[in-house]
Amino acid sequence: MSSTGEIEALIDLMARLPGLGPRSARRAVLHLIRKRALLLTPLADAMQTVAATARECLNCGNVGTSDICDICTSEKRATGELCVVEDVADLWAMERSGVFKGRYHVLGGTLSALDSVGPEELRIPRLIDRIASEQISEVILALNATVEGQTTAHYIADQLEGRVRLTTLAQGVPIGGELDYLDDGTISAALRARKEL
Amino acid sequence: MSSTGEIEALIDLMARLPGLGPRSARRAVLHLIRKRALLLTPLADAMQTVAATARECLNCGNVGTSDICDICTSEKRATGELCVVEDVADLWAMERSGVFKGRYHVLGGTLSALDSVGPEELRIPRLIDRIASEQISEVILALNATVEGQTTAHYIADQLEGRVRLTTLAQGVPIGGELDYLDDGTISAALRARKEL
Numbered sequence: 001m002s003s004t005g006e007i008e009a010l011i012d013l014m015a016r017l018p019g020l021g022p023r024s025a026r027r028a029v030l031h032l033i034r035k036r037a038l039l040l041t042p043l044a045d046a047m048q049t050v051a052a053t054a055r056e057c058l059n060c061g062n063v064g065t066s067d068i069c070d071i072c073t074s075e076k077r078a079t080g081e082l083c084v085v086e087d088v089a090d091l092w093a094m095e096r097s098g099v100f101k102g103r104y105h106v107l108g109g110t111l112s113a114l115d116s117v118g119p120e121e122l123r124i125p126r127l128i129d130r131i132a133s134e135q136i137s138e139v140i141l142a143l144n145a146t147v148e149g150q151t152t153a154h155y156i157a158d159q160l161e162g163r164v165r166l167t168t169l170a171q172g173v174p175i176g177g178e179l180d181y182l183d184d185g186t187i188s189a190a191l192r193a194r195k196e197l
Numbered sequence: 198m199s200s201t202g203e204i205e206a207l208i209d210l211m212a213r214l215p216g217l218g219p220r221s222a223r224r225a226v227l228h229l230i231r232k233r234a235l236l237l238t239p240l241a242d243a244m245q246t247v248a249a250t251a252r253e254c255l256n257c258g259n260v261g262t263s264d265i266c267d268i269c270t271s272e273k274r275a276t277g278e279l280c281v282v283e284d285v286a287d288l289w290a291m292e293r294s295g296v297f298k299g300r301y302h303v304l305g306g307t308l309s310a311l312d313s314v315g316p317e318e319l320r321i322p323r324l325i326d327r328i329a330s331e332q333i334s335e336v337i338l339a340l341n342a343t344v345e346g347q348t349t350a351h352y353i354a355d356q357l358e359g360r361v362r363l364t365t366l367a368q369g370v371p372i373g374g375e376l377d378y379l380d381d382g383t384i385s386a387a388l389r390a391r392k393e394l
Contacts, residue, residue, distance in 0.1 A: 004262045010243040018228050019221040028214045030286055033251045040248045046207040047241035054230045063230055065201045089227055
């Protein structure tokens, strides 16, 4: 490498981001150096700010810049519905759809005996507390349709049985999906859950 | 979006990096927030440093942290060979191969009448100066094998004709390349330049 230490160090750090490898990190750093005033300096500043302010919401586990996140403090979202997701990324995905108006509970992963992730690590006791304290009437289990996600959903369903209305996301053909490209599991699920026209 | 302004601003900036879109930028930012001490803070610091120190070498156009880059100042690399490349990324790629021991000249692009990029914009006058002042005996034209790269190489060859030995990178089958996956142009070039065993 011909680039000097500082640039090399930046490339190494960039290459540790998910989705970037050594080649794309080099390309990104050259782009940053070319767009120093427009991109590199603002990006460095934005990172400093986020490093100093970002924190986990003590109530739901969302990422924000205060102890309790904007969704938890918003009076508009006290609808009595609580959507349980694995990850902050899933919460953001739900928010982009713009359909859900209630609050969230971020587990921060799935149950895993192998990695010794038990209910305590996943904020499940906190979820049970919230159902009483926030007068929750419906818990929507929006966990990923993977084995781990579904195992965790079953465990939570067992814990909450009888205390609250429990629902889960519908499974079926995704919008714009072509049958020929779908896996067998999705097609069987869509067929089993078929609806009257 | 449920994330607060500061995090949103960081995602928007990250999404402007080449190779990252909105989705991968969100994933990268969540990863950065999770690895705050290990990754986010060091990355912000590295960016500040590079923003403050990175500059173009006044001699060859390479990116470094001093007015004249490490390659240009190294006495070991005064071999009389000068490798002309389009871009700093190409210089880095040449350096990774570790074979070339001389110095570089980075054009910063290719000639383009449409974008009004002429010889002055590409440091071609500076290249001609260097051939005399650095006692260059051979100029290796390592431009990309694209129409623009080859047009620029032809122009430079015309300018330097008779003053210095001119060479270009060999064209042929890449190492590990399978004939079935190569384009016709590469196969014809490799056939025309065939060698005795």
